[in-house]
Amino acid sequence: MKTRPQIVGTPLERIEDHRLLTGKARFVDDIHIEGMLHAAIVRSPVAHGLLKGVDTQVARRMPGVHGVFSAEDIARDFGGVVPRIAIRAIRIPELEPIEQWAIATKKVRYVGEPIAVVVADSPAEAEDAADQVTFEIESLEPVTGWRQSAAGTSPLFDLPVTNRAITYTAIKGNARDCQGAYTRKERFRVQRHSGFPMETRGLLAVWESNAQRMTVYGAAKVPFFARRTLAAAMRLPLDAVDMIEVDVGGSFGMRGEFYPEDFLVPFASKRLNRPVKWIEDRRESLLGSNHSREMESELEIVCEANGRVLALRGSVAVDAGAYVRAAGVIPGRFVALMLSGPYDIPNIHVESVLYLTNKAPVGTYRGPGLFEADFFRERLFDCAARDLGIDPVQFRRVNLVEESQMPYRLATLDFPEETDELDSGNYRATLDQCMREFGWQEKIGLQGRLIDGKYNGLAVGCFIDGGAGGLKEHARIELENDGQVTVYVGSASVGQGLVTILTQIAADALQLPVERIRILHGSTTYLKEGVGSGYSRSTVMGGSVVLLAVEELKRRMRDAAAKKLGCSPDEIKFERDLVMTAGEKKLGWEQLGSLGLAAEVEFVNHHHTFAYGAAAAHVAVDPRTGKVDLIDYFTLEDLGRVINPLTARGQAVGAAVQGLGGVFLENLYYDADGQLLSGTLADYMMPTATDFPSVRAEAIGLCPSPHNPLGAKGGGEGGVIPVGGVIVNAIAAALVTMKIDPKELPLTPEALWSLIQSADGRSSV
Amino acid sequence: MKLPKFDYVEPTTALEAVTLLSQSRGLAKVIAGGQSLIPTMALRLAQPALLIDLRHLESLRGIAVDEAGLRLGAMTRWREIQDSAEVLDTHPLLVEAVRHIAHYQIRNRGTVGGSLAHADPAAELPCIAVTCGASIRVLGILGEREILADEFFLGPLATALGDDEIILEVRFPRWPSSRQWGFQEFSRRQGDFALAGVAIFYDTDNSGRLENAHVGVFGVGQCATRLSGVESALNGRTNTISVAAEVARLAAAEVTPSDDLHASARYRRALVAVLLERAMALARGERA
Numbered sequence A: 001m002k003t004r005p006q007i008v009g010t011p012l013e014r015i016e017d018h019r020l021l022t023g024k025a026r027f028v029d030d031i032h033i034e035g036m037l038h039a040a041i042v043r044s045p046v047a048h049g050l051l052k053g054v055d056t057q058v059a060r061r062m063p064g065v066h067g068v069f070s071a072e073d074i075a076r077d078f079g080g081v082v083p084r085i086a087i088r089a090i091r092i093p094e095l096e097p098i099e100q101w102a103i104a105t106k107k108v109r110y111v112g113e114p115i116a117v118v119v120a121d122s123p124a125e126a127e128d129a130a131d132q133v134t135f136e137i138e139s140l141e142p143v144t145g146w147r148q149s150a151a152g153t154s155p156l157f158d159l160p161v162t163n164r165a166i167t168y169t170a171i172k173g174n175a176r177d178c179q180g181a182y183t184r185k186e187r188f189r190v191q192r193h194s195g196f197p198m199e200t201r202g203l204l205a206v207w208e209s210n211a212q213r214m215t216v217y218g219a220a221k222v223p224f225f226a227r228r229t230l231a232a233a234m235r236l237p238l239d240a241v242d243m244i245e246v247d248v249g250g251s252f253g254m255r256g257e258f259y260p261e262d263f264l265v266p267f268a269s270k271r272l273n274r275p276v277k278w279i280e281d282r283r284e285s286l287l288g289s290n291h292s293r294e295m296e297s298e299l300e301i302v303c304e305a306n307g308r309v310l311a312l313r314g315s316v317a318v319d320a321g322a323y324v325r326a327a328g329v330i331p332g333r334f335v336a337l338m339l340s341g342p343y344d345i346p347n348i349h350v351e352s353v354l355y356l357t358n359k360a361p362v363g364t365y366r367g368p369g370l371f372e373a374d375f376f377r378e379r380l381f382d383c384a385a386r387d388l389g390i391d392p393v394q395f396r397r398v399n400l401v402e403e404s405q406m407p408y409r410l411a412t413l414d415f416p417e418e419t420d421e422l423d424s425g426n427y428r429a430t431l432d433q434c435m436r437e438f439g440w441q442e443k444i445g446l447q448g449r450l451i452d453g454k455y456n457g458l459a460v461g462c463f464i465d466g467g468a469g470g471l472k473e474h475a476r477i478e479l480e481n482d483g484q485v486t487v488y489v490g491s492a493s494v495g496q497g498l499v500t501i502l503t504q505i506a507a508d509a510l511q512l513p514v515e516r517i518r519i520l521h522g523s524t525t526y527l528k529e530g531v532g533s534g535y536s537r538s539t540v541m542g543g544s545v546v547l548l549a550v551e552e553l554k555r556r557m558r559d560a561a562a563k564k565l566g567c568s569p570d571e572i573k574f575e576r577d578l579v580m581t582a583g584e585k586k587l588g589w590e591q592l593g594s595l596g597l598a599a600e601v602e603f604v605n606h607h608h609t610f611a612y613g614a615a616a617a618h619v620a621v622d623p624r625t626g627k628v629d630l631i632d633y634f635t636l637e638d639l640g641r642v643i644n645p646l647t648a649r650g651q652a653v654g655a656a657v658q659g660l661g662g663v664f665l666e667n668l669y670y671d672a673d674g675q676l677l678s679g680t681l682a683d684y685m686m687p688t689a690t691d692f693p694s695v696r697a698e699a700i701g702l703c704p705s706p707h708n709p710l711g712a713k714g715g716g717e718g719g720v721i722p723v724g725g726v727i728v729n730a731i732a733a734a735l736v737t738m739k740i741d742p743k744e745l746p747l748t749p750e751a752l753w754s755l756i757q758s759a760d761g762r763s764s765v
Numbered sequence B: 001m002k003l004p005k006f007d008y009v010e011p012t013t014a015l016e017a018v019t020l021l022s023q024s025r026g027l028a029k030v031i032a033g034g035q036s037l038i039p040t041m042a043l044r045l046a047q048p049a050l051l052i053d054l055r056h057l058e059s060l061r062g063i064a065v066d067e068a069g070l071r072l073g074a075m076t077r078w079r080e081i082q083d084s085a086e087v088l089d090t091h092p093l094l095v096e097a098v099r100h101i102a103h104y105q106i107r108n109r110g111t112v113g114g115s116l117a118h119a120d121p122a123a124e125l126p127c128i129a130v131t132c133g134a135s136i137r138v139l140g141i142l143g144e145r146e147i148l149a150d151e152f153f154l155g156p157l158a159t160a161l162g163d164d165e166i167i168l169e170v171r172f173p174r175w176p177s178s179r180q181w182g183f184q185e186f187s188r189r190q191g192d193f194a195l196a197g198v199a200i201f202y203d204t205d206n207s208g209r210l211e212n213a214h215v216g217v218f219g220v221g222q223c224a225t226r227l228s229g230v231e232s233a234l235n236g237r238t239n240t241i242s243v244a245a246e247v248a249r250l251a252a253a254e255v256t257p258s259d260d261l262h263a264s265a266r267y268r269r270a271l272v273a274v275l276l277e278r279a280m281a282l283a284r285g286e287r288a
Ligand SMILES: Cc1cc2nc3c(=O)[nH]c(=O)nc-3n(C[C@H](O)[C@H](O)[C@H](O)COP(=O)(O)OP(=O)(O)OC[C@H]3O[C@@H](n4cnc5c(N)ncnc54)[C@H](O)[C@@H]3O)c2cc1C
Pocket: B029, B030, B031, B032, B033, B034, B035, B036, B037, B038, B054, B074, B075, B100, B101, B102, B103, B106, B109, B110, B111, B112, B113, B114, B115, B117, B118, B122, B123, B124, B125, B161, B165, B166, B167, B168, B191, B192, B193, B194
């Protein structure tokens, strides 16, 4: 039989791009519906205070205004209570009292918290009227850091009385009593920042009173969860709510979670019986979308004299913001669970404490908890290696989990109990390959050298990237009359090239050219159930369910063909292009197309995948200004099986640049009053396309995952995870003669300059 | 972040523009490239009732070089300066400074007059104008006047421009071809406003001693200024590494920066010293 050349593994150009690049994309703000109104949100200007009454009278009479709603108006429709945003992942009852209300009721707890919704004919009129909504807030002491939160002088909630939302503990062996030849304890800090997509959030809610149905355009990431949440909050039957996924200009974890506006806008649409659109502006995005990353750790490492790590112990304080939102607990869980990374560490005891503060609530941002964990661990490793006089590469080599130890158990976490296993991998081989392709041997001679007024430094670090979370994914497959095969999947597209990847997988499995595959995704209208994207899951979970769907379709085609040909289904063989044969007899899809063959399947997976890899950096530091040039950066990741090397590399490069933004630039900076000072993109500095031109990345398929038919591992986040550790270790290596050990991000030029200044001071004393 | 309501006019003569401006009694604003004004309006920091667009005023356009020096019409866009071989020939310092302004798209629209009138303390052009002793020709309802750059900038976003006045052009004195110069700025990302910047030039006598030294700084005070202490320390000396280091220390002491979100005063002082040393190296013909 002649087979088609395999498409999985080839650099197929993204199928999405032609449409995007020719201006045919449809983002939520591109949708205009007859009679559509626009919402603006009145937000709290105060970080912490008692909300004493909202006056909407003047605003209601403003030109173009159709409605103004405060908590009181909303509560009236729901038996006196304002709906709350349920935690999506890992619910535990203790956290329910600190879930966010869809609109502030008696208290405001962060600057930017919704107080009222104004709906008008145009966005400008809605904003003008929003300015006229008045309210009284009796200020309370704002809590702006975890230490102040822990002190408990200003509780955010009456119940629980403590600002300590929850404490997670990750345990393995007996780290507390572990002793070794060498110990070192250090504090590290990562600043508050997050993924801010180029396209801000937004939605268009359409209530049809005749049908009593709500349709929401602009869903992303987890549309089926959003449907459940909205239906429950609005007390509508599940099948009266639909979430429509349109094009999305980036998610990074933040977009697509359920936010207050995801209730407020549909609510307004139902109350006014008109379509209502709301598009977040940049300031709102910075103020109110999920923040992330803000953590401070105090960790101790215990080693043998040869560098074997015996234990990691200590605690991490997570600044969780004012409420626990849909995915708010994830970073705090993962930092503890995955602190050991790719290393074999027999004893672990890490507490991760989520503190409530009067700042925007946190959520997941690409590599949640893992970027932070890697920064803490890899920095600590380099400090230890230097103290012990061991080459940092050697230090990593002796501690990496070996292939023969797979599957390798990580620490166990509580609330609820969770443990995880590294599934497969040859960690040392990947480290070696990374260093080879980076050119470590050729470059290492530059280590610490002053060239043209700049100190050169190199570092390498290793990481893991957990993927394939979320148990299930769903798909439906249909053989169309024209020989096309359409696959509907529950996975969502957030810009990662989902359609391309799933098309490649389906094309190979069906032996069809890619043009004959159609992938439709995300919207709740396609499937009864679905999950979505996030936790590096789309390729593994979406790809696997597509494979299952193809198998099921082929089974049905075989049965149908057997009937037509009068033979047993086992005799039917598939050739390319959906041609079936049984001995001499032959049948094409044309003879089956009108039967409407279709199948709906689900893929269940109880295991996470662990992609892994290594990253290396070469930096040059100007000691007089603290400015760091990134000379070269290379990141290599084993994805088990690479479906498309182009999209894999694109994901890794983009993620690495986001990581560099986190290291050098991005900072959600609050003052002591709880005001966000970095409220525009001039003050919240993101890396632009030209800032880090020297980032290289490669994906390989060395050790397949044993847990899914593709052998693939989730890989969308790996690029960001090692960046903090590797870059700062390279900077420390460059400045080794000054004994500089940066322990905080962001490492701005001024921050580094200050460290150099005080080191100069030390050496001249 | 939606614009407030405003009326909009496009006058065709400068006189018409200033008449409209004066009639509005402070409620109107002129708009040039819009790159500073529109964001301010979107954030509702400015709510002019009327925008007077200067784009059809032919008399505010054009680049001209003559014996007296270089003239840039107020509506000259950054891009036009970068594309002009004539300006590169007659004022290399200006071209180098403009290269550091903002990003490609913004340079296609942003104008000379807008930058001068906006008077951002970290903007490049005000510093070059002050350093070079440029003068700014303005028109008001009572007629024209010429203001020395040094007297034009009064503080952050504050100038000597009257309520009914618009900028017509800026004139730079002739630039001798033998003149030596250096320009340095430090910003977090390419195209960002500078945390600190330095522009210098000087002429030399027969024995290589500096005369007519001009040293300007931006981003480190209320507005761009010349450092007279540094200038007098330079005149009569030669530009050597040790002289550069010496005046760098002087400069750090002479500037009066303040703390903000992006940098402390202490760091800005240190930057001024480094940037001046490097600008001096560039003026010597070395790499910074
Ligand atoms: C992202 C970004 C980065 C930037 N980076 C830099 C930078 O690094 N360096 C830098 O110097 N600038 C920078 N800018 C500002 C840019 O150069 C602006 O274009 C310039 O400052 C203002 O010029 P404009 O023509 O856009 O003025 P407008 O925005 O149209 O007007 C600005 C002000 O000037 C007044 N005005 C304009 N023309 C006249 C006139 N002829 N007479 C009287 N008043 C007038 C207006 O009324 C208004 O008050 C940046 C801007 C952006 C958006």
